[in-house]
Amino acid sequence: RPLRLGLIGSGRIGAVHAANLAAHPGVDFAWIADPFVEEARRLEARYGAAATDSAERVLEDGRLDGVVICSPTPTHVDLILAAVQRDLAVLCEKPVDLDLARARTCRTAVAGASRPVMVGFNRRFDPSFASIRQRVAAGEIGRLEQLTIISRDPAPAPEAYIRSSGGIFRDMTIHDFDMARFFLPDIVQVTARGSNLFSDYIQAAGDYDSAVVVLTAADGEQVTITNSRHSAYGYDQRLEAFGAEGMLSAGNSRPTTVRSYTSAGTAQADAYEPFFLERYAAAYRAELDHFLQRVRDGAWASPGIDDGVAALELAEAAVESADTGRTIAVG
Amino acid sequence: RPLRLGLIGSGRIGAVHAANLAAHPGVDFAWIADPFVEEARRLEARYGAAATDSAERVLEDGRLDGVVICSPTPTHVDLILAAVQRDLAVLCEKPVDLDLARARTCRTAVAGASRPVMVGFNRRFDPSFASIRQRVAAGEIGRLEQLTIISRDPAPAPEAYIRSSGGIFRDMTIHDFDMARFFLPDIVQVTARGSNLFSDYIQAAGDYDSAVVVLTAADGEQVTITNSRHSAYGYDQRLEAFGAEGMLSAGNSRPTTVRSYTSAGTAQADAYEPFFLERYAAAYRAELDHFLQRVRDGAWASPGIDDGVAALELAEAAVESADTGRTIAVG
Amino acid sequence: RPLRLGLIGSGRIGAVHAANLAAHPGVDFAWIADPFVEEARRLEARYGAAATDSAERVLEDGRLDGVVICSPTPTHVDLILAAVQRDLAVLCEKPVDLDLARARTCRTAVAGASRPVMVGFNRRFDPSFASIRQRVAAGEIGRLEQLTIISRDPAPAPEAYIRSSGGIFRDMTIHDFDMARFFLPDIVQVTARGSNLFSDYIQAAGDYDSAVVVLTAADGEQVTITNSRHSAYGYDQRLEAFGAEGMLSAGNSRPTTVRSYTSAGTAQADAYEPFFLERYAAAYRAELDHFLQRVRDGAWASPGIDDGVAALELAEAAVESADTGRTIAVG
Amino acid sequence: RPLRLGLIGSGRIGAVHAANLAAHPGVDFAWIADPFVEEARRLEARYGAAATDSAERVLEDGRLDGVVICSPTPTHVDLILAAVQRDLAVLCEKPVDLDLARARTCRTAVAGASRPVMVGFNRRFDPSFASIRQRVAAGEIGRLEQLTIISRDPAPAPEAYIRSSGGIFRDMTIHDFDMARFFLPDIVQVTARGSNLFSDYIQAAGDYDSAVVVLTAADGEQVTITNSRHSAYGYDQRLEAFGAEGMLSAGNSRPTTVRSYTSAGTAQADAYEPFFLERYAAAYRAELDHFLQRVRDGAWASPGIDDGVAALELAEAAVESADTGRTIAVG
Known part of the structure; x- marks a missing residue:
């Protein structure tokens, strides 16, 4: 069955991920969250995933396999942790955080995650x-x-x-x-x-x-x-x-x-x-592919939070x- | 509204068109016809368009805007003419026919077509x-x-x-x-x-x-x-x-x-x-795009049957x- | 000992050969002949070889090993034959002649030449x-x-x-x-x-x-x-x-x-x-080198008059x- | 009239300068000095300049315009200074010296030289x-x-x-x-x-x-x-x-x-x-050309000892x- 995924953040890079999520035959593209809901609605019109102004709404979906996080940098760590708590897989845009201590805390917190947590070093x-x-x-x-x-x-x-x-x-x-x-x-x-x-x-x-x-x-x-x-x-x-x-x-x-x-x-x-x-x-398409494979096979996804910290x-x-x-x- | 299209022929080049039809946001990909229906079924499983062993079934759909013809060369002229009779737009793989006289007859027959008839010179x-x-x-x-x-x-x-x-x-x-x-x-x-x-x-x-x-x-x-x-x-x-x-x-x-x-x-x-x-x-994606634009604006589609004959x-x-x-x- | 060579013709291409003859350590560059003796004198001033308005004077030198012919095309055959008669090696600019019959006659005439006769297909x-x-x-x-x-x-x-x-x-x-x-x-x-x-x-x-x-x-x-x-x-x-x-x-x-x-x-x-x-x-330098080697080893010089005719x-x-x-x- | 030049040092790089000096129409290539006189003799046989085991002999020629110095690095400064004392132009291979203080002394000493002193930064x-x-x-x-x-x-x-x-x-x-x-x-x-x-x-x-x-x-x-x-x-x-x-x-x-x-x-x-x-x-040919032009026009030759020091x-x-x-x- 396709993996059910949500997108958090619908800016410039969010739009790239939205197009790739929509086109991928292995993805059930369910949600697009952005506090500026107008932008999320534009992507909804194009790709069919439901727009919402609440990331929380996405995380609480219940049937979700994972999230792609493209929101502003200061929100990354909280969203990663919230997703990991709900046993969701995560593909988060770089950087983890601009504060090294906070990034290290995040690294520790996700160490035992049940599903892959990956950082978007697309290159x-x-x-x-x-x-x-x-x-x-x-x-x-x-x-x-x-x-x-x-x-x-x-x-x-x-x-x-x-x-x-x-x-x-x-x-x-x-x-x-x-x-x-x-x-x-x-x-x-x-x-x-x-x-x-x-x-x-x-x-x-x-x-x-x-x-x-x-x-x-x-x-x-x-x-x-x-x-x-x-x-x-x-x-x-x-x-x-x-x-x-x-x-x-x-x-x-x-x-x-x-x-x-x-x-x-x-x-x-x-x-x-x-x-x-x-x-x-x-590269963005191949990155998504790699993430989906890791979610399916349950293996460690590289690059991970440790690479983001390094x-x-x-x-x-x-x-x-x-x-x-x-x-x-x-x- | 999306253009409703059917594909006739599910061989090597048919598979290319199937993928492009499925991925195009402006297309309602309705049918895949092939007498070797197993191949059509494989594409149906992947792209959702209905498989049939009958080209006739596709042409008789009633709500179709056009067809993409990728069947063997000897069937091209008959299929083009049948589609034009039903006021369907046509994108037909090259060549029109290996027999010059028959290709010329086809050119004459489609001269007054109500919708674009285009030949797939993809290059x-x-x-x-x-x-x-x-x-x-x-x-x-x-x-x-x-x-x-x-x-x-x-x-x-x-x-x-x-x-x-x-x-x-x-x-x-x-x-x-x-x-x-x-x-x-x-x-x-x-x-x-x-x-x-x-x-x-x-x-x-x-x-x-x-x-x-x-x-x-x-x-x-x-x-x-x-x-x-x-x-x-x-x-x-x-x-x-x-x-x-x-x-x-x-x-x-x-x-x-x-x-x-x-x-x-x-x-x-x-x-x-x-x-x-x-x-x-x-080139195949751009060709399909060009065809769809011509179907929408009702203009002459180039390259046409005359180019195929030339x-x-x-x-x-x-x-x-x-x-x-x-x-x-x-x- | 260096090979003693004369140059016949001091136009654009003659000037190229003059420079190469002067710079080659294996050449004693003796003569530059041109009816427009002013041009030959300019090259004499630069390279030291003696200027003359008479090709005959060069051919009659007595100690010469060979000639490089860069005169106008209509003079090629006569100069080649005159040089071959005196047992001189020849490097002649292309074409042998614009008249095929005359070129063939030349080919026959040089068939038994004692020294290499080469045509300047420099490429x-x-x-x-x-x-x-x-x-x-x-x-x-x-x-x-x-x-x-x-x-x-x-x-x-x-x-x-x-x-x-x-x-x-x-x-x-x-x-x-x-x-x-x-x-x-x-x-x-x-x-x-x-x-x-x-x-x-x-x-x-x-x-x-x-x-x-x-x-x-x-x-x-x-x-x-x-x-x-x-x-x-x-x-x-x-x-x-x-x-x-x-x-x-x-x-x-x-x-x-x-x-x-x-x-x-x-x-x-x-x-x-x-x-x-x-x-x-x-290429001109390598051509001269090849010619000099053939003169020294007495082997057939390629390309020859037969190549010019062909x-x-x-x-x-x-x-x-x-x-x-x-x-x-x-x- | 051609510039009369001597070469000091007949090693690998000396052989390059020897060939260029011999081929240059503006040079009277007079001397090749090397304590290993056998090597100098080989170049003499090829290029005609007189071989000697004594750099002093070259500097004392009396009619010389300049020297090209390709001897081992430790001899550079002494030879430069000896040449400058005799009002000779100098093209010296890099480096001036491996000791910075000594190179600076050389820079000071040649500051008032009557003829160009150039360092061989060939690139x-x-x-x-x-x-x-x-x-x-x-x-x-x-x-x-x-x-x-x-x-x-x-x-x-x-x-x-x-x-x-x-x-x-x-x-x-x-x-x-x-x-x-x-x-x-x-x-x-x-x-x-x-x-x-x-x-x-x-x-x-x-x-x-x-x-x-x-x-x-x-x-x-x-x-x-x-x-x-x-x-x-x-x-x-x-x-x-x-x-x-x-x-x-x-x-x-x-x-x-x-x-x-x-x-x-x-x-x-x-x-x-x-x-x-x-x-x-x-580059070596162009460097020699540049040096000869500076000797003729009496202008400052770049790169100079100051560039060597820098x-x-x-x-x-x-x-x-x-x-x-x-x-x-x-x-």
Whole structure:
């Protein structure tokens, strides 16, 4: 029988999950909850799941198998705990919480959960990154030695978002921290540098618009992360895994394979996919698939709350490193 | 309200249309007909549309808006005519018929149809080819002068298929003829050469396994088509549009953007998509979308039966040219 | 000891050979002959070889090992024969002659030459094309089945040149005919189509500005050649060798590896090398090297006069095919 | 008149300069000095310049315009000073010296030199890197914000070389430090991390085989450098300049444009050029050209001793940073 699921939160990312829940043959998409019920109603009209302004109403359904949580970050921990108490499976958007202590408390609380609790680090499910991960694990490039991650947003988030984001390391680099841990789970040192190169309001908020992070893993493996809050040529998401016997790289994706040749230059390709909704569309579908399989087979769902906490720990260390100019030991 | 549609034929390509019909929010997917009703039942179990062994049953539904025809080629014309008689819209897989006279009769018969009749030349809806077509039409490369089409199947169809296929020009090149006409509708000359390079059973069937065609359009524009019934590196579908002011090319698509760098070589990409189901997945969805829009707005659906007939005329000329070593005038 | 060589002809291509002769450690570059002695004197000033207005003076040197002939086409045969009579090795620019009968006479006359006589089909020495040839010969892609050659000049030659060029097939396609024979020496059928798409003065001269040729080799292998006398994006010289087990392709070369990413598009590369002097610079050096080795070891130099004649025979057949719309048997 | 030049040092890199000096039309290549005179004699036989075992003999020539110094690093400063005393122009291989104090003394001593003194940071003259530098300077990508440099050697140098190399930062990263300063001359902070991932003898020598460096420039611009002493896929030399309005990247070069397509994968290119002699062949020629122009016009030759000192200062800071885990202020 299909798994009965509810969606909590109907914003930008909630709409992505709603479409995937509706299209999945293994899902009975039952509920969409949002205090701004108008948005939930729009999704109800499109996908048939019942709209409500109360997350509680969803959790109390009685026949539900699980929830997908896309509400604002400060509500995550309470909703996760409430769902776990009712023996519901959980797929919660990242981050678990911006407060590390609270995230750790959540980790402890869900430790004995009867059903999978999963954190939405969607990039692990990107077909290109996942393929490299699998090929590295299969030994194709020998021992992994250096990992290069470049991650740039097309344009800075609005000022209000920046002010409540927890800063570039907790909000943006957090994905790259998780990607680093996807390949090298045991990070032992964090060195970070932040700069203010183009955005006055990001600087005014006490945050950086550009950042570089160097991580060292347990056996000395090196990771570099390069971030920027803008990118004139679109969403820039790349990764190179360098090993003793070769390298595997993943580039950006484009809507078509068309190339243009003129007197101005040759082989010009399309602009990249504009942002994460387009770039990671396949990743969100694969993530949901993975979650559903775990719910069915009762196995531990990866990435879990512990991964969410670990990424946040790296973000905390990056903040400290950028502030002090010191390399910070972690783990 | 959603458009109520039935599917006739539940084979390989029928399954593609079934999935797209089921997933489309604007479609009420009502029927799946196939004399081999077991296959239709399998799709019914997955997508909910009612299975039947009778196409007649579908056509007699009474509330239907249209049908998608994926049955064997010899049944196409009768089904198209039966649907048009009942004022149903039609999306019919190519070719209209292998017999040119019969295809022309069909063209005449549907001339006054009350609803759109469309032929499934799916490649027109491939995002890359469609993008080039639109950019050429917008004048980006000036006057179009030369069109290069390379089209190779991964492996030859089985002997039985080959024997009833009508030959490489009517069965395989037909897509490329339509692609040529997508850019240059008025073809006036056809020169074709066929070879037998690797398949004994294709030769025994009196057919070619490799072919080259040169088309000349009304103002002298040149088209070359290169075909092979096999390709060690996967499904090979490429196009270059060369104009007075530049060139636009479209290449093959791959599942990921991963590249491999080893001592054996650099930048090795994935194998190409294995065959048309994967390569043209987006094209089939866009084709269905286009058809639905035409049904809704009542406009003429392109490509139509006339395009199906025109492509078949080019195939006939190619057969004659390959047999005689002469350039054949058409149009 | 270095080989003592003279250069006859100091035009555009003569200047290329002069630079290579001067830079080669195995060459004693002795003479530069040109009736327009001013040009020869300019090269003398740069490279030290003695300028003269008399080719005869060079041939009578007495200590010479060979000559490089870059004079106008109508003088080629006489100079080749005069050099062979004096037991000099010859590297002569293509074509041997525009008149097939005269070229054949030359072939007969040099048959017993004591030293190598070589024709300057420089593209055989292009590192990319030569690499593909060698890898195909090594069996890397199995049996060669289809060869795709695209060859476009950046801009049409001036009217006077066109009028004395012998037409696109003898002047431009001749290189592609030789490239086809480099891979598939036994061509048995020629089909050609010419068009007038952009140049009034080429049309007025009774010539085509755009051409497509299909060749069939002895065992049915297929070659397509696409030519244009202009190309907005620079000199376009590409080749694909398709075989039973794979494909090898060679693209155009660029001055740098730089790629540009902006809001207008991604991965835009440099314009291609402007024309043959830049694109085939390495090929001209490798050609000279090959010639010198053959002079030293006394072996037959390939490509020879027979290759020059064979390419011209294909050009003649292409002219006839384009005029009559018939496939022409050759060989 | 040609410039009369002598070469001091006839090792691996001396042989590169010898070939370029011999081929350059503007050079009278007079001397090759090396205490191991056999090697100098081999070059004399090939290029005609007189071999000697005494650098002094070269400096005392009396008619010399300048010297190219490729002797072992510890001899650089003395030879530079001796040449400057005799009013000779100098092109000296990097580094100036491994001892920063000594390099600074040299900088002071040559401050009033009558002729150009240039340091051989050859990568500034690589056509791709130089093109990006010029396009960035022209404003093509707006303000430069982040620079990504990846630089990996094909295989570690022998143990004896490593032991006298001064360590990875002074020996290998020094090129990347100069490349960073080529784009962003005012570096103010250095953060470096070294690892021992594959070479026992490098570790035994107290050196790292893998390194990552983060530089911050005066206005906050960020530079990341990734180094490895091995690379299974060949010499890896890449650069990306990211700016407010776009990005320019330069990749590795290959001997041909050939791509291979098989069942194993698609578009596989050649292995990269094996090492710096092949990869930077054009750069060495352009460097010599630049030096000769500066000698002729009497202008300051860039990069100069001050650039050599500045790169060494960054290397010193990197050593300290890697040792202490602190970000080091420089400049």
